[in-house]
Amino acid sequence: MTLINWEKRKNPTKEEITKFATDRNLDSLVAELLLERDITDPLKIQTFLHSDATELQDPFGLHDMDKALDLIDQAVESGAKIAIYGDYDADGVTSTSIMKLTLQKLGNKPIFYIPDRFKDGYGPNLDRYKFLADQGIDLLITVDNGVSGKEQIKYMKDRGIKVIVTDHHDLPEELPEADAIVHPTIPGSEYVCPYLSGAGVAFKIADALLGEEAMDLIDLAAIGTVADSVALKGENRVIVTEGLKQMKQNHHVGLSALLKKCKVKLADINEEDIGFKIAPRINALGRLENASSGVELLTTGDESFAKEIVDETEDINSKRQELVQTAFDDAQSQVAAQKDNGVLVLKGNGWHQGVLGIVASRVMDQENKPVLATQFDENSGVMKGSGRSPEGFNLFVALNKHKDLFTAFGGHAQACGFSIEEEQLDKLTELLQTEPAEQEFDPQAPVVKNYDLNLTIADLNLDLIKKINQLAPFGMGNPKPVIKLKNVSLTQSKAIGKDGSHLKTMVADSNRQVAAIGFGMFAKEQSTDTDICDVYGEIGINEWAGRKNLQLMLDDFQVSPEAQTIADLKEVYLDYRNKRLSTAILNHFDSIVFFNEVYYEAAKRSDVKAKLIRYDEECDGKNILIYDRPHNIELFKNFIKENKTQHTALFFHTDLTARYLKPDMAKMKTLLKYLYSHQNITADGMDLVAQYLNLQKTDVDFYLKVFFELNFVKIVNGFVEKADASQQRELIESPTYLKRLQRNDVEKILIESNFDDLLSWMSDYDCHC
Known part of the structure; x- marks a missing residue:
């Protein structure tokens, strides 16, 4: 299990938050979140909190947009044959769909091709380009790929075919000689929003071609933007915000059928529905089958046809989930066998190649180590693999040192794909073990994560969710705020899910509780030796049977040093502050301690058999009860500094409440x-x-x-x-006034506080700590 060190994203003071909120006319919680994200300029605050379509940028700010439009206009007017070459993930599928629908709106009937993950691989494939050229196309438009296809695009140009590249991926050292390259980060022509996804770039072309009518397609651009995990900054926030609004209008037949299958309520749809329900289903098509059906789904106007594709997609996604779980479970024995390795290299036993990346990612999250997941491919006779690595370890650098061992290799710092002979894989495994040290990466070191808000359970309500959602949509570059609940308990915990690995629990303090779900956390909860923890998670709403309830999605829970101290003190101190004490109960104690002479003298005249002592006398026995409260908190501090008894009950009686x-x-x-x-x-x-x-x-x-x-x-x-x-x-x-203040300190600390807070205060002075 990966250890996590949680740190507050930033620590603005209460005074800074109050001043910022007052100056900007903001709620203090919203102000704190903006300060943590370094969003302080009034204009940036306005555009961040109130993104709308008016903030969409001029599409002609993108490199070669004018050239691309001229080529498309000429092709449409002449009735030329246009082909769209996409990609097999959700960004590629939505990009292809946007381009196809745009050209159809202009009166053209383009053909499209989605590469097969297993036959064609990622990006431009020369054989497929030849196939498209043989179809007699006049114009090729790539979406979500193409910028690295120098050789393939040269082939098309030699065949007399015009090529428009639309892409957003990292630029190669040398660009292809396309007729137009629409890309947000071309040197010297950097676009105002360099974070656009492939679907975002395709939407900008639609915007340039169709104007206002392009807004019909912004929901598809939103799916690609969220699915590709690009930064939700600038124009990307507008695309997702407006895209979610467009989805609620139920415009696309296929998307509507998919949303219905996912049981997404259109009125409440948000970016999490895209990330966890819609995108995984589209991605599943490209992982196990051919993703072309995804384009058919998003572009069809036939409801019955859409339902057929959605049903097929659901079956494929379910199969994908099963394949991932089977492979992940199967990998655990290899993970255990390689526990001393800094880089894990896993060999599949019949694992589907389409899920290797997911398996590598899940093992990486579990172990905080770079992971290569591989499977023998009978068609090519080599091992095919996908790699994932945590922040701090550059996977591309590590593998590129040994590129001579691969038959094919590509990727970036945190992810890669490759092909390699099995004998060479064993050699690579050994060579990679020195790489963590060379990169000064310690897989045993805790992962540093950020939380945003220190709250109590009493702070959790629907109004809080509304305030947090003012910063939505959430995603890369704008993560959903993580809440820390300090010194709370996990109660009523039980295992849920098919394999019983997930945790359903109640997070509680002495007064309130909130329901919580922790994926894959049941085993951790069972192994935790105290129920007092610091809990980290995101607050949301769980709707069941028409009822809406608060629910915390757990990211982590940890026994903090303070929580452990409180747990230890609960073995010593008992909370009797609200109990009724009979003589029989008092006689269960070895000694009863008094701070006030009047109560001490009264007790001496009673039938209590327990030993009665003053606070400044030595305590006899293992079990004592503190009967009354001192007038001065310093007296109590001094008492607990010396009190070494095994059990102490705290009653703190007084009849002088006024x-x-x-x-x-x-x-x-x-x-x-x-x-x-x-x-x-x-x-x-x-x-x-x-x-x-x-x-x-x-x-x-x-x-x-x-x-x-x-x-x-x-x-x-x-x-x-x-x-x-x-x-x-x-x-x-005034001595009288000073004494009253001292008594108020006693009241606030010893009487008004909940037991955990009292023990936390006592831990600074108690001799048991």
Whole structure:
């Protein structure tokens, strides 16, 4: 299990948050989240919180957009044959669909080709380009790929075919000689939003060609944007925000059928529905079958045909889930056998090649190590593999050192794909074990993750969710805020899911609780030796049988040092503060401790058999009860510094509750002003004054005593008069007032606090810690 060190994303002070919220007219929680994301400029705040279609950028800001439009216009007008070459993931499928629908709106009937993951591989494939050329096409448009196809595009150009490349992937050292390259990061022509997905680039072409009508396609662009995990910044936020609005209008027949199958409520659809329900199903097509059916689904107007494809997609996705789980479970024995290796190389036993990347990713998350997942391919006679690595380890650099061992290899820092002879794979496994040290990557070191808000369970409500959602859509570059709940308990825990690996629990403090789900966390919960933890997760709503309830999605829970200390102290201290004590109960204790003489003397006259002692006497016995509360918190601090008894019950009785009321400055000023402005008020007549001013008589007596001690008033011939005070006096100079403040400290710390907070405070002084 990967260890995680949680750190607050940033730590703005309360004063900074308050000032920022006031200056920007924001809610304080929203202000804190914006500060953590370095979004402080008023204009940026406005566009971030209120993204809409007016913020879509000029599509002609993209490199070669004008050239691409001229070529498309000419092809449409001349009735030329156009082919779209896409990709097999969700971004590629939506990109292809956007381009196909755009050309159809212009009156063209393009053909499209989605590469087969197993036969064609990723990106431009020369054989498939030849196939398309033989179909007599006049124009080839690539979507979500093509920028690395220098050789393939040269072939098309030699055949007299025009080529438009639309892509967003990293640029090669040398660009292909296409007629137009529409890409957001071409040097010297960098687009205002360099994070566009392939679908985002395709949408910008639709925007340039169709104008306002292109908004009909922005929902497909939103799917590609979320699915490809590009940064949700700038225009990408607009695409996703507007795309979700468009989905609610139920415009695309195929997408509507897919949403219905996923049981997504259109009124509540959000980016998480795309990321966890829609995109995985589209991706599953390319992992196990050919993703062309995904394009057919998103572009059809036939409801019955759409339903057929959706049913097939659901079956494929279910099969994909089963294949992933089977392969992941099968991999565990190899993971255990390689526990001392810094890089894990897994050999599949009949694993489907389409799920190798997912298996590698899941094992990587589990072990925090680079992982290569491989499977023998009978068609090619070599091992095919996918690799994933955590942040801090550059997989491309590690494998590129040994590129002579591969028959094919490509990728980037955190992911790769490759083909290799089986004998060479064993050699590679051994060579890679030195790489973590060379890259100064320690797989045993805890992973650092960020949380955003320190809250309590009492803070969790629907209004909180509304405030958090002001920063939506969430994704790369704008993660959903993670909440930390400190010193809470996991209760009513049980295993759920087909394999019983997931955790359903209640996260509780002494007053409230909230339901929570933790995927893959049941075993961890069972092995945790205390139920007091710091919990990290995202708050959301679980709707079941028409009822909406708060639910926390757990990212992690940890026994913090403070929580462990509290757990240890609960073995020593018992909370008796709200219990009724009978003589029989008192006699179960070896000794009863008193801080006040009056209670001590009263107990001596009772039938209590337990030993009665004062707080400054030595405690005898293993089990004691503290009967009353001290007037000064320092007395209690000193007591627990020396109290080494095995069990101590905390009762803290008093019948002087009124004395612990907090002094009210406004009422004190009202009384003093009244005394200064009225004559013939006797000390015995203060009950009438209290009644007239609507004050408690006990409060008036207290305030009057303070006034005497500070020489604000005096008694002359039995009447209360203003004193001739020669200097300014502070309230704290009154012994009575100071004693009241000390008693208030006692009340706040020992009585008003919940038990966990009390023990947390005690841990700074208690001798058991």
